[in-house]
Structures are given as C-alpha cells and as structure tokens.
Amino acid sequence: MDNRRRNIIRALAIAPFLLGMRKLMASPKIVAKAKDRLQYSVNAYSFNSLLRNGEMTFFDMMEFAASIGLDSVDLTGYYFSSYPEPPLNSELFQLKHKALKLGLNIAWTGIRNDFVNPDAESRKADSAMISRWLDVSSSLGATILRVFTGKHNYDGFSKNEVKEWLVAEYKTCAKYGEEKGVIVALQNHNEFLFTSDEIIDIIKRVDSEWFGLILDIGSLHAENPYDEIEKLAPYANYWFIKEHVYPNGIKTPVNMKKIANIVKNQGYQGYISFESLSDGDPKEIIASMFNSFKAEYEKL
Structure with a gap:
C-alpha cells in the first residue's frame, strides 16, 4: 500500500x-x-480571637474550610508566631502539605504596613517587610499578598503628597512581586483612600500588572456602597465579602443578590473570600455567608 x-x-x-x-x-x-470559575475562600481574621488565644490553628481553619466545600484559605501574616518576621520554611511547607491533603489552595496572605507615615525610613522599613513576605507568599504558593495604605497622622503634608509616597512604595513592592510571581494587592480599608475614584487613581498611577486590588465590600462608606463596589469591580484581583455594608457609614446587612450580580456582570473568575466581623460562632456565620452568596450567584 x-x-x-x-x-x-x-x-x-x-x-x-x-x-x-x-x-x-x-x-x-x-x-x-x-x-463560571469562581473559587471560594475564608479569611483568617474571621477567627481572630480563636487564633490569638490558641483555641484554633491554621490547620483547624483548613479542616473547617474543606468541610464546608471552600476551595482555599487566606493565611494572614500576623497569626504566624514569628510575625513581623517571616516564619521558617518548614512551617510554611507543613501548611502547604496540609492544604494538599485537603484539596485546598493557599491563595493569599497579608501583612500590616503604613505608607502614610511621614517618616521615609519607616516607609522604607515597611517596604522591606513586604519584600520578605512576598518571599513567604511565594513559598506558600499564594498568588496575592495583601497590603494597606496605613493611617498615620500626616500633619504638615497634603493628601496629594501622601499619595505620592504610596505610589512610590507600591511601585517598589510591585517590582519585587513580579520577581516572585506574587501580586501586591491593596485592600481598600477605609483608612486613607475612602472613595472608589481615589483607589482607582492610585492603581492607575502605579501602573503594574503586579499591583492590584482586594475589593473589600465592607470598607466603602459612601451614600450607596454598591455603586462604589461596582465601579471598583473591573480592578478587583480578589474579593472580600463581609456580612455588612455601610451606606453613609451606617452598618447594614449585605444584600448578597446585589453583590452576586456585580460579580457576575463583571465576568470575574477569581477568588471570593468571606470574612466575618460579627459576634457569634464564626464557623456558622462563614458557612451561612458562603451558602447565601452561592445560592444567589447560581440563580443568575
């Protein structure tokens, strides 16, 4: 043939x-x-008192996350005993091993920093700390490191001057984040940048794909926080869903249907993380928030 x-x-x-x-x-x-590739996580701050008093560990938190069907966990930096110094790799690798056994990802870690501080050396020290924790994030396999603006007293300086400090430090951090393969993401935290327009302005000025946004729905205290959330949605690399929003600063139960619509309409494909700040059993609250959001999202 x-x-x-x-x-x-x-x-x-x-x-x-x-x-x-x-x-x-x-x-x-x-x-x-x-x-439809949403993934779901839980933020460690939901268990703040339990983690601090030793009633709960990160391993317990992982067990809980897996038991209710979450995909990931957020391991906030300041619950490591070494904080602000990085933990040993042996500790990080035990956490990775546990996550693998449970079929979980470790998507996120976060630290406290204050780039609003007028002292340039203090800002530089915080930037160096972020670099060390970018190493930690990379070792954990986490793709995002959360940072803040800070809320230091900046008497004697204009807000625009402080914004220039922020942009400069974020650019430095993002450059190192690119080397480590980790996105440095600003959590809007109702501290220095209070409106969506201010937050977007900073993101655009940093102008790096390695600098992004963790959209915290509970930290926008405008007349209509849902409008602010919708404006920020195109910039979100990660979402924090809390049980309350604050129209005109007034604590109000979140409308999960509205949040689910914004997420869906934006075509977002990443992580949705739940964080509870309320009294009561955090496990029950997180499970309820997760089920409520999923139910609304799946109706769309």
Whole structure:
C-alpha cells in the first residue's frame, strides 16, 4: 500500500472522532461551565480571637474550610508566631502539605504596613517587610499578598503628597512581586483612600500588572456602597465579602443578590473570600455567608 493511500485511510478513520470533538467544543453547556470559575475562600481574621488565644490553628481553619466545600484559605501574616518576621520554611511547607491533603489552595496572605507615615525610613522599613513576605507568599504558593495604605497622622503634608509616597512604595513592592510571581494587592480599608475614584487613581498611577486590588465590600462608606463596589469591580484581583455594608457609614446587612450580580456582570473568575466581623460562632456565620452568596450567584 503506497503512502498516499495509507494517509487517506488514516484520515477517514479519525474523521468521526474529530467531528465529535468539534460538536463537543461547540456545546453551549461546556462553554457556560468554562465561564463560571469562581473559587471560594475564608479569611483568617474571621477567627481572630480563636487564633490569638490558641483555641484554633491554621490547620483547624483548613479542616473547617474543606468541610464546608471552600476551595482555599487566606493565611494572614500576623497569626504566624514569628510575625513581623517571616516564619521558617518548614512551617510554611507543613501548611502547604496540609492544604494538599485537603484539596485546598493557599491563595493569599497579608501583612500590616503604613505608607502614610511621614517618616521615609519607616516607609522604607515597611517596604522591606513586604519584600520578605512576598518571599513567604511565594513559598506558600499564594498568588496575592495583601497590603494597606496605613493611617498615620500626616500633619504638615497634603493628601496629594501622601499619595505620592504610596505610589512610590507600591511601585517598589510591585517590582519585587513580579520577581516572585506574587501580586501586591491593596485592600481598600477605609483608612486613607475612602472613595472608589481615589483607589482607582492610585492603581492607575502605579501602573503594574503586579499591583492590584482586594475589593473589600465592607470598607466603602459612601451614600450607596454598591455603586462604589461596582465601579471598583473591573480592578478587583480578589474579593472580600463581609456580612455588612455601610451606606453613609451606617452598618447594614449585605444584600448578597446585589453583590452576586456585580460579580457576575463583571465576568470575574477569581477568588471570593468571606470574612466575618460579627459576634457569634464564626464557623456558622462563614458557612451561612458562603451558602447565601452561592445560592444567589447560581440563580443568575
């Protein structure tokens, strides 16, 4: 049999398979599922008192997250006993090992910094601390390190001057984040930048794909926080969903339907993390928030 005839027979043999694959790839159901890739996490601050008094560990938190069907955990830096110094790699690798056994990711860690401080040396020290914790994030396999603005008294300086400090430090951090493969993400925390426009301005001025936003829905105290959330949504690399929002600064239960709509309409594909700040059993509150959001999202 010559090569030409052999090639024709081979092509005829695989034609039904190729046709079936084309139909499968064109299936609307397959395409729809591919578009809905939200992952769910829990922030360690939800268990603040339990983690601080020793009633709970990160390992316990992971067990809880896996038990209710979450995909990941946020391991906040200041619950490591060494903080602000980085923990040993042996400790980090035990956490990674536990996460693997439970089928979880470690998506996030975060530290406290204050770039509003007028003292340049203090800002430089905080920037160096962020670099060390970017190493920690990389060792954990976390893709995001949370940072703040800070809320130091800056008497004698204008707000625009302070914003220049922020941009300069964030650029330095983002550059190192790029080297480590970790996004440095600002959590809007109602400390120095209070509106969506101010936050977006800083993100644009830093101008790095390695600097982004953790959208904290509970830290926007405008007349209509949902409008502010919607404006920030295109910039979000990560979401913190809390049980309350603050229209005009007034504590109000979150409308999960509105949040789910904003997330869905934006086409967001990353992590949604739940954080409880309320009294009561944090496990019950987190499980309820998770189920409530998922129920609303899946209706859309």
